[in-house]
Amino acid sequence: MTGMSAALRRRFARFNAAAGLLVTIVALLLAPASPASAHAVLSSSSPAASTVVPSAPAEVVLTFSEPVRKVPDKIRVIAPDGSRADRGEPTFANSVVNIPVDTSAGNGTYLVTYRVISADSHPVSGAFTYSVGAASAPPVDTGNDSRADPVVSTAIKVAKFVGYAGLLLVVGPALVLALLWPRRLSRRGPARLAWTGLGLVALATIAVTLLQVPYTNGGGPFDITGEGLSLTLGSAFGAAHLVRLGLLAAAVFLLRPLLAGSVGRADLVILGVLAGAALLTWPLAGHPAASPAPAVSVVVDAVHLGSMAVWLGGLVMLAVFLLPRADERELGAILPIWSRWAALAVSALLLAGVVQALIEVATPAALVSTQYGRLVLAKIGLFAAVIAVAAYSRYLVRKRIAASRPAPVRRAILAELAITAIVLGVSAVLVQTPPARTASADVAALDGGSFSTRVNSSLYSLEIEVTPAERGNNSVHFYAYTLDNRPQPVVEWKATVALPSAGIEPIDVPLLPLTPNHATGEITLPAAGEWEMRVTARTTEIDQATVTATVPIR
Template sequence: MTALPARPVRPVLLLLVLLTGWLGLGVATAGPAAAHAELVSTDPGEGARLDEVPGSVTLRFTEGVSLGAGYARVLGEEGERVDTGTATVDGDTVTVPLRDDLPDASYVVTYRIVSADSHPISGAFAFVVGDGELADAGAVAEGVDVDPFVGAALPASRALGFAGLAAGLGIPAFLVLCWPAGWASRRMRRLTTAGLGTVAAAAVLTFLLQGPYAAGSGPGSLFDPALVSATAASSFGLTTLGRGALALLLAALLVPLWRRGAGPTAQETAGLAVLGGGVVLTTAAVGHPVAGPVPFFATAVTAVHVVAMVLWLGGMTALLTGLLRPGAGAGDAAGEVAGTLPRWSRVASGSVAALVLTGVVQSVREVGSPSALVSTTYGWVLLGKLALVLLLLAAAGVSRVWVQQHLGIHRPRPGGRRRVTAHAFSATGGSPADEPTVAAARVRAAAQARGAVEDVGPLRRSVLVEAAVAAAVLVLSAVLVGTPPARAAVASPVDVTLPLQSAAGESGSVQLSIDPVRSGPNTLHVYLFDDGGQLAQPAGLRVTLTEPEQEIGPLDVELEPAGPGHWVADGMTIPGAGTWTVAVSVRLDEFTATTASTDVPVR
C-alpha cells in the first residue's frame, strides 16, 4: 500500500500563516480597547478641593456597567457611609447621591462594579471640601479582592461546562453525521446524558459563584439571597440559567431516540438543532464577546468556535468510547469503523479549519497587538493554549493519515475525481477493469476496508493523545474567559487628578487624561483647577515627558488651548515603551509656580 502525504499539516500551516500576518500588522491595526470596563472620569475629580459638598458623585466608565452584587459608596473621615445608599447606573455612568448637611471634610469614594463581561472592577479615590487635608483613599477604602476559593472554582465550573458541551452536544452530532448505528449504543446514551447534566450543573454552579465573585466574598455567601437576587437580575445570570434549562430540555428530547435505538427523523433533527443552537448561543453570549465593539459579530464568531470545538471533541469522545474501544476491529464492528471514519475525517477537517479561523479572529479582538502577547497574563495563557492547539493538530494529523492509509482515501483532485489505492478494489492486486462488475468491485472494496481496520490500536492511541491535550485546552479556555483581555490591560487610558505643589503648599489641582497609553501617537487632555475646584487660567503651562531609565527627556509637549482651563495635545508622541514621567509646571503669576507629576507605564 502506498503511503499518503500528510495532508493534515495544512491546518497547522494555515494557523501559522494567519498568526504571522497578525503579528506583522497587529500594532498598526489595533483599535480601541475591547471588553473589561475602565474608569474614564469622575466628578468631583480625584484630589479635587471644593468649596461645598456636592449633591452627588458620578463615575464614568469605558463601557456599560452594573452594580449587581457590587457597590458604589462614599465614606467620611471615620469610614462612615455618607451617601444615601441609592446609587444608580445609567449605561456607563454610576451616580452616588450624598446626604444633605454634610460638613467640610475629606471624603473617599469606593466602588466595586461589574463590567459588561461579568468581571468586577474596584477602586477608590478621594476629594476634600474646605481647607482640610486630603484623605488617603487606599487607607480608608475597603480592601476587597476575589476570594481564592471562588477565584479557583469559577474557571473549574467553566471547564466542566465545556467538557459537558463536548459530550452532550458533540456525541449526538457525531451520531447524526457519521455513525447512525451508534444510536443503539447504551454507552453513547449514558455519555450524552451525563454531558448534558454536567452542562446544567455547571451553569447552576457558575450562577451561584458569580455573586460572591462580584461582591468579593467567600464561599459562605454562595446562597446569600441578596447576591443570588443580584445575579438573577443580570443578563449574565439569566443567560447562564437559560443554558442549563436548554441542556435539560435537550436531554428530554433525546429520550425517545435512545429508547428506539434509531436516528432522529427530519422533524426531530430540527428540534435537536434548535435546542443545541440555543445551548451554544447561551455559551457564547456571556463574558468578553458581549463587551466592547460589535458584540453581535463577536458573539457569532464565538458561537462558531464553540460549535467547532463541540464537533471535534465530541467526535473524539464517541470514537474512543464507541467505535475504537478494545475489540472494535473485529467482525461486523470493523465494517462500522471502515464506514464511519472517512465521514468523521471530513467533519474533523472542517472543525479544525473553523477553530483556526475563529481562534485568530478572537485573538486579534482580545489581544490587539503582538506586544500584548508577552506583557499580559491573558497573552501568556493564550500562548500556552496556542502551543497545545498546535500539538493537538499534530496528533489529529497522525489520526487522519492512518485513516487515509488504511482505508485508501485520497483527497479529490481538482477535476473532481476521487482516487483510491489499488488494495481497496482487489485482493489480488488486479486493476478495476479486471472485475466483472462495478458492484463486485464495491463488495471487494468493503471487504478489503474491513480487513484494513482489524487493528485500530495505533489510531486509538493517537486519538487518546488528542483527547488528553484537548482536556488541557479546555482548562486554559476556561481560565481565559475569566482573565481581563490583553488589549484592555495594555491600552487602558490614564485619567488622574494630581494636587499642585508650591513652596507654600498645595495650590489647586491638575487632571491628566492620556489615551491609549502606548508607544506612538497619543492624545493628552489637561484640565487645571484652582483651590475652589473651578477651572483656572494660569499665566503659563508646561508639560514634559521623561523616561529616567532610558535617559530620555525631558521632552516638551505642544499644547493647544481647548477652552477655559483646558488644553489638548492631539498626537502627542511617546517614543517607546517604558515608565514615563509626565510632569506639569504651572506658573500662576510672576512669583508663584506649582508642579505635579505622575508615572505612566507605556507598552
C-alpha cells in the same frame, strides 16, 4: 397500536421541545440589552480625584467609559472620621453614577470606593480621595475589599471547564449515535455518557450563575444573597444562563429517543436548532457580547465552541467505544467519514479562533504584553501540537491502517484528548480574563502601559501594580495576601523607588490605605530604566517584612 404510541410519543417530545424553545426565545426578548464596549474605566469624577473643594458637595458623581450595573453596598464615601458619608442608594443612569453625600460630615479628606459590573460581566473596582476645606489623613474603608475572593475565581474557572467537558460529552455521543453507530452494537454506554455530559453542563451552568453573585460582590463562595442573586438573574449574563437551562430541559425530550435509536429526521432538525441556540448562550454571557463587533464575535465564538464539541466529542466516542468494539469492516466504513468530519471541524475551529483572536487581542503587541494575549499564545501552541497528532491519525486512516490495526489510532486519539484537556483548561481561564482589547483600552485611557508582579516574603505575598509603566506620573497599588492566598491586613506601609544606574537615590512613595490589605500611591518617575522598588509591610506591632521588585519603566 405500538406504532401509534410511538408516533404520539414523538409528537409529544416535539411539542415539549418547541415549547421550551419558545420560552427561551421569549426570555431572550425580555432580557435586558447589554451594551457592546470594552471593560469599564472610570473616566472622570466630581469632585475630581485628589482635589480640594471649598464646601462639601451634596453628591459625588462617577462617570465611566460605558454603562455599568450596581453591586449592592459596594459604592461608598468614607468621611474623615471613618464614618459612612454616603446617604441612600446611588442612582445609575447608563455610565453615570450619582452618590448622595451628607454635607455635614465636616472638613478633611474623603475616600470614595466603588465596585460595579461592566458590560462583559466582570467586576471593576477602584478608589480615590477628595478633600473639603483642607486635606487631612485619609480614612480607611475596612468593609470594601476591592479584589474578588481567589477561591470564587478559581471555582468559576473549574465550573466553566466542567461545562465545556460536559458539552463535548453530550455532543459526541449524540452525533455518532445519530449518524455513524453500527446497529449491532449496544447503545447503553454512549447513552450514559451523553446523559452524564448533559448533567455536567446543567450543573456547571447553575454553579457559574450562583458563583457570579460572590464574584461580583467580592465575597466568599457562600456569600450568596437574595438581592445579589436577583441582580445576577436580571442581567444579560443571568438571562443567558437561564435560557441555556431551558434549552437543556427542552432537549431532554428529543435526546431520549435519539439515544435509544428511534429518532426521526424532523426530531433531528429540532434538536439541531436547540443545540445551536444553546451554543449561543456561552458567548452571550461573556466577552464576545461586549466586543467592538458583538454580532460577529457571538457567532464566531459559537462556531468555535461547536466545532470543538464535535471534534473532541467524536474523538471520545472513537477512543472509548468504536475502536475497541467495532470490527474491521465497520471501522473501514466509519473512519473515513469521521476523518472528513474532523477535518471540517478543525478548519472551522481554526478559522473561528483566528477571527476571535483578531477581535479580542486587537494589536500584535498585546499578545505578549497582556495576560489574555499570553494565554492565546499558549492555546495556539497547544492547538498546533493537537493538529500534528490529528494529521498523523488522518494519515493512518488514508493508508487504511486504522481499520486493520486500530491500536495506533487509539493511542493518537488519546494523545489528542490529553492535550485538548489542557486546551479546555486554558479556555476556562481565558473567558475569565479581561480581553487584551480591554487592556489596550485601559492603557490608552492612561497614556501608557502597566506592570504587575507578585513577590513573597516570609510573612506575606505582595502583588505590585504600576500604571503606566512609563516616565511621568505613575500610580502604584499594593495588595497583601497571606501565604495561602487570603487577604493579609497591614498595619503600616512603607515604599521607596530608586534608579541606581542613573544615580537616583531612593524616593519615598506616599501611600494611601484603601482597605486592610490594599494601599495605593502616586509618584513621578522621571527616567526610563530598571527601577528598584522596596516595600515594607508591618502586619502586627512587631512583625514586618520587606520585599523588593524590579520595575521596568519605558
